[in-house]
Amino acid sequence: MAEQNSSKLHIAMYPWLATGHATPFLYLSNELAKRGHKITFFIPKKGQLQLQHLNHFPKLITFNIVQIPHVEGLPLDTETASEIPISLNHLLVIGMNRTCDQVEKALSAMKPDIVLYDTAHWLPQIARRFGIKTVCYNVVCAASLAIALVPARNFPKDRPITVEELSQPPPGxxxxxxxxRGHEAKTLLFLSMPWGEGLTFYESITTAMKESDAIAIRTSKEIEESLCDYISSQYKKPVLLTGPVLPKESNQEKLEEPWCKWLDEFRQGSVIFCAFGSQIMLEKSQFQELLLGFEITGLPFLVSLKTPQGCETIEEALPEGFEERVKGRGVVSKGWVQQPLILNHSSVGCFVNHCGFGSMWESLMSDKQIVLIPHLGDQLLSTKLLVEELEVAVEVKRGENNWVSKENLSESIKLVMDKDSEVGDRLKKNHKKWMDVLAKPGFMDGYIDSFVQSLQQLRKK
Known part of the structure; x- marks a missing residue:
């Protein structure tokens, strides 16, 4: 560590304005600050309010507030993706891209050594003017980058991408x-959708990686080494790995008393916990079907989902008679919950989630059984990683029109929760093997230390 301690870095960060992106950037900031490096974190005011409680080094991590200009089609004062449906993200991108003058002025004044970003494809061009190195830091699985966002795809520019083209993996x-393939590949059709002004999502993200001095991914070689090597060969630049970058348990942060008291009422490993992240907003009928699926398991459950489309409150979206039937054993949260701390509670035995990359890592690093209901392209690939390659989870089968039935949800949960289930036993054994790898002493610290050394070498070039 002597060489590392001899040269402190000033690193600026500007993640995409979604909780699932900004949070891992801040987790990484904490790890870098713990090693003495200074961080300037570009974020709108609402984003700061969501994240500031996670800033463990306020003397070294400074939030630099950016003003997101209004874009026609967005609700007034929109600053983060959690305030809008996914269908409006492309407009929020325009607002973020229009902060480039603010960011340029700040970089000119502070001149950090390195800037980390993900979707802001224009940042490298600005940074180069001031001799600042850039790293495109991706907080989705390497699998999703490798299959969808590499130059070998060579998608046509004069027409939308087809499902047939997306069903074929890129060369190599x-x-x-x-x-x-098939209906799954349809989830990648967003690659040809607008992402800002004058660019598709594919063009924007591949430009962000092409223009960078290095690419970084929140993953590990133990899980995705061949995919990371493939990405490096495609972009002809180094791919740096940060590992999972999950916060270690803090004695200062406690699970809120109402949840702790409720969970304490149930036997060890008996509770189902369900969460789909900050942006997944289900239709009311699907929302109700999932709740009925949890009900018919007969097990206690805690569900944390966004209010469904077309509803003002969670209460009005609940199935008729649901609250009375599950009283005492089933709870639907009406707001944000402390997901990592709930997962750590001994009463929780199963985590039903969307396999967003943060939830994927939290699933792997916990000792809970894993049931997956992916919604988007990268989540489908993360799901395949856990279900087919690592064999630690099950995916709930979907029916016609991508529908998740209460019966299929209940069956998947019972498959992993029943004591006599051979499948559940096999998944648990496989999961423990991976936990032993990922949780071994020094695993995460080793990745961060190596990442810092790579940044220091990058600065010298």
Whole structure:
């Protein structure tokens, strides 16, 4: 560590304005600050309010507030993706891109050594003017980058991408199990959708990686080494790995008393916990069907989902008679919950989630059984990684029109929760093997230390 301690870095960060992106950037900031490095974190005011309680080093991590200009089509004062449905994200991108003058002025004044970003494809061009190195830091699985966002795709520019084209992996793609075909490939059609002004999502994200001095991914070689090597060969630049970058348990942060008291009422490993992240907003009928699925398991459950489309409150979205039937054993949260702390509670035995990359890592690093209901392209690939390659989880089968029935949800949960289930036993044993790898002493610290050394070498070039 002597060489590392001899040269402190000033690192600026500007993640995409979604909780699932900004939070891992801040987790990484904490790890870097713990090693003495200074961080300037670009974020709108609402984003700061969501994250500031996670800033463990306020003397070294400074939030630099950016003003997100209004974009026609967005609700007034929108600053973060959690305030809008996913269908409006492309407009929020325009607002974020229009902060480039603010960011340029700040970079000119502070001149950090390195800037980390993900979707802001224009940042490298600004940074180069001031001799600042850039790293495109991706907080989704390497599988989703490798199959969808590499130059070998060579998508046509004069027409939308077709499902047939998306069903074919790019040349040289190294993971035959991690392929989306048919209806699954349809989830990648967003690659040809507008993402800002004058660019598609594919063009924007591949430009962000092409223009960077290095690419970084929140993953580990133990899980995705061949995919990371493939990405490096595609972009002809180094791919740096940060590992999972999950916060260690803090004695200062406690699970809120009402949840702790409720969970304490149930026997060890008996509670189902369900969460789909900050942006997934279900239709009311699907929302109700999932709740009925939890009900018919007969097990206690805690569900944390966003209010469904077309509803003002969670209460009005609940199935008729639901609250009375599950009283005492089933709770639907009406707001944000402390997901990592709930997962750590001994009463929780199963985590039903969307396999967003943060939830994927939290699933792997916990000792809970894993049931997955992915919604978007990267989540489908993360799901395949856990279900088919690592064999630690089950995916709930979908019916016509991508529908998740209460029966299929209940069956998947019972498959992993029943004591006599051979499948559940096999998944648990496989999961423990991976936990032993990922939780071994020094695993995460080793990745961060190596990442810092790579940043220091990058600065010298």
């Amino acid at each position: 793609y190294p993971s035959p199990k991690l392929v989306l």
